[in-house]
Amino acid sequence: MATIRVHLEGDGAAAADRSYDVVCGRGVVAEVGPAVAAGGTRRAVVVADESIARTHARRVQESLGALGIDAPLLTVPSGETSKSAAAAERLWNEFAGMAVDRRTHVVAVGGGVVGDLAGFVASTFARGLPVWHVPTTLVAQVDSAIGGKTGINLSGGKNLVGTFWQPRGVFADIDTLDTLPGREFISGLAEVVKYGMIVDSAFFSWLEAHAGPLAGRDPTAVGTAVERSAATKAEVVSRDEFETSGQRAALNYGHTFAHAYETLAGYGTLLHGEAVAIGMARAARLASLCGRIPPDVVERQDALLHALGLPTAAPQAVRDVDALLAVMARDKKSVGGRLRFVLPSRIGQVDLVDDVPEQLVRQVLATAEAPPKE
Amino acid sequence: MATIRVHLEGDGAAAADRSYDVVCGRGVVAEVGPAVAAGGTRRAVVVADESIARTHARRVQESLGALGIDAPLLTVPSGETSKSAAAAERLWNEFAGMAVDRRTHVVAVGGGVVGDLAGFVASTFARGLPVWHVPTTLVAQVDSAIGGKTGINLSGGKNLVGTFWQPRGVFADIDTLDTLPGREFISGLAEVVKYGMIVDSAFFSWLEAHAGPLAGRDPTAVGTAVERSAATKAEVVSRDEFETSGQRAALNYGHTFAHAYETLAGYGTLLHGEAVAIGMARAARLASLCGRIPPDVVERQDALLHALGLPTAAPQAVRDVDALLAVMARDKKSVGGRLRFVLPSRIGQVDLVDDVPEQLVRQVLATAEAPPKE
Numbered sequence: 001m002a003t004i005r006v007h008l009e010g011d012g013a014a015a016a017d018r019s020y021d022v023v024c025g026r027g028v029v030a031e032v033g034p035a036v037a038a039g040g041t042r043r044a045v046v047v048a049d050e051s052i053a054r055t056h057a058r059r060v061q062e063s064l065g066a067l068g069i070d071a072p073l074l075t076v077p078s079g080e081t082s083k084s085a086a087a088a089e090r091l092w093n094e095f096a097g098m099a100v101d102r103r104t105h106v107v108a109v110g111g112g113v114v115g116d117l118a119g120f121v122a123s124t125f126a127r128g129l130p131v132w133h134v135p136t137t138l139v140a141q142v143d144s145a146i147g148g149k150t151g152i153n154l155s156g157g158k159n160l161v162g163t164f165w166q167p168r169g170v171f172a173d174i175d176t177l178d179t180l181p182g183r184e185f186i187s188g189l190a191e192v193v194k195y196g197m198i199v200d201s202a203f204f205s206w207l208e209a210h211a212g213p214l215a216g217r218d219p220t221a222v223g224t225a226v227e228r229s230a231a232t233k234a235e236v237v238s239r240d241e242f243e244t245s246g247q248r249a250a251l252n253y254g255h256t257f258a259h260a261y262e263t264l265a266g267y268g269t270l271l272h273g274e275a276v277a278i279g280m281a282r283a284a285r286l287a288s289l290c291g292r293i294p295p296d297v298v299e300r301q302d303a304l305l306h307a308l309g310l311p312t313a314a315p316q317a318v319r320d321v322d323a324l325l326a327v328m329a330r331d332k333k334s335v336g337g338r339l340r341f342v343l344p345s346r347i348g349q350v351d352l353v354d355d356v357p358e359q360l361v362r363q364v365l366a367t368a369e370a371p372p373k374e
Numbered sequence: 375m376a377t378i379r380v381h382l383e384g385d386g387a388a389a390a391d392r393s394y395d396v397v398c399g400r401g402v403v404a405e406v407g408p409a410v411a412a413g414g415t416r417r418a419v420v421v422a423d424e425s426i427a428r429t430h431a432r433r434v435q436e437s438l439g440a441l442g443i444d445a446p447l448l449t450v451p452s453g454e455t456s457k458s459a460a461a462a463e464r465l466w467n468e469f470a471g472m473a474v475d476r477r478t479h480v481v482a483v484g485g486g487v488v489g490d491l492a493g494f495v496a497s498t499f500a501r502g503l504p505v506w507h508v509p510t511t512l513v514a515q516v517d518s519a520i521g522g523k524t525g526i527n528l529s530g531g532k533n534l535v536g537t538f539w540q541p542r543g544v545f546a547d548i549d550t551l552d553t554l555p556g557r558e559f560i561s562g563l564a565e566v567v568k569y570g571m572i573v574d575s576a577f578f579s580w581l582e583a584h585a586g587p588l589a590g591r592d593p594t595a596v597g598t599a600v601e602r603s604a605a606t607k608a609e610v611v612s613r614d615e616f617e618t619s620g621q622r623a624a625l626n627y628g629h630t631f632a633h634a635y636e637t638l639a640g641y642g643t644l645l646h647g648e649a650v651a652i653g654m655a656r657a658a659r660l661a662s663l664c665g666r667i668p669p670d671v672v673e674r675q676d677a678l679l680h681a682l683g684l685p686t687a688a689p690q691a692v693r694d695v696d697a698l699l700a701v702m703a704r705d706k707k708s709v710g711g712r713l714r715f716v717l718p719s720r721i722g723q724v725d726l727v728d729d730v731p732e733q734l735v736r737q738v739l740a741t742a743e744a745p746p747k748e
Contacts, residue, residue, distance in 0.1 A: 157470055329473065
């Protein structure tokens, strides 16, 4: 069990220190009850993905119940389509019907969809309820559950609506990954590769050396990858909570492309991590075209992504360059309509690059490469 | 023209000082453009009540346009029913369609409904856009536009969904009140009386002495009332931004009752200020029954409310005691299901009182007094 601290400054509220812990390891679901109880409440609402309602969510309820915390369960249908205004409104009404008040804590159990949705609902119900995250997918454990970003999608774009709302704590239980379908697990490895690319070249090398065990879901390798990724995410968030200094922007490496692919494919068709992998491959090519990195960086990243079973080229159905560019221009990271990208300058470092020539972006979007080598 | 400062601490973001000004006076709508331009943007969205779209909202657009700020207009139907999840979703989608990004400022022009709705939408679009308030009703100028509370209603209760999202500035133009219907203007005076009751006994006496000119909308008297009320609101918010120390709770004097009346009457039937006047009358009676104030405080408050043309008893249609109590138990200010009320201890001071006996609450709800004397 490893405990990683997310350091945050006070916000002028009575509670000056909003720092919190990310607890990683096997069986840490059992720690949820004691932590929430120490937070001083006797009432919680568990919001969980319906697919794990009877398994991981029930164990969270048991952990809370053992400490006398009443914790009814609300379920959310699996899949990105649950990150909608309609789903948020349904939860708001369910909270109202249960007489949820400001001392009720929300415990989100599931993947990024449930975490983002439940976090958004918690941040906006009664002007803000305390929230705890129990991520049960790899992508949520290494990325979305840490850092306080919440969000829902609009038809015009992913995560266009949301808040910054930090959790009281995060419990990343490696054991919960056992129930994760193979494709979803592999998809989560894209965000793991991202940490190597953006700040941690030693971790990138470790990933190259352990791609086999990771893709094979070896618990020791997975535990190390989760812990190291969570630590990097926590460090970046601690330095730039509200994405104002530019440091947090590094986490969006590959994501401007990825959001465009996801929007065009229709949410849920392409898994988020798959879109991120394709997006990082595009971003590396763009950096290479801009003369920021030599071709071998593109190749090493491609090779690692392929070794982990991840794609680097978009499916034929989402290669409409004009449509992709139109979505990118609407991306909330765009400023004044200009195209901005997070691009690598080497393995382990990225920069936010403004005013990238549209022609080069078109070129990397249009490239129809051979599918990953076997 | 008077400028009142709302002092706020930093929130850990790059901009450490989130303090802002409330500018009160005649013709201050013309100051909006220069202020927003000084904020460094070239793009804004004006969200306005449809009833003032061609008048006050147009002047705001002109003020922005004169400084080269493109400021398209989005309108919201008049009335409390616009404080809905559906209305928020419509604005989110309109923002997305206009490619609103993080450098776009939102300017809310209208009463409390538009301010609360536009503030909520601004706080949640792209995880937060800068917002400016141009309140054009009395209740918005003295209360809702100051302090950063945003909100929408659910069928289960008023303002159950919302955020704390401070504006960059507030422009309370007394001239805009000229278009306000008589009943709405009078309704706004309830919040003005509230400031006298909760912290400012000298102001309460001033109101007693100027009830005639105020009810008659004398510009000098109205200007003084707005300025003094805004200053009190700003001071309370500066001391307790997130309603954590209990000081801000004083502003809810009369409001637990008021929200229950509004919920039962159906939003829009009873004006907010009317509900607050009835709520303050109930709260004073409750304080008297609890032995916290002598009967003459109840009488002085009743007399002032009547002199201003405000009611002190609920309409027959909303006197279902069980239904009112059920709504109060769901109120977001309730904690663990107990009934909490802000009750006066004298004119100019209130306290947050926990565990008020339900029987006494029933008694003040059930009282069917004679209607206000002519």
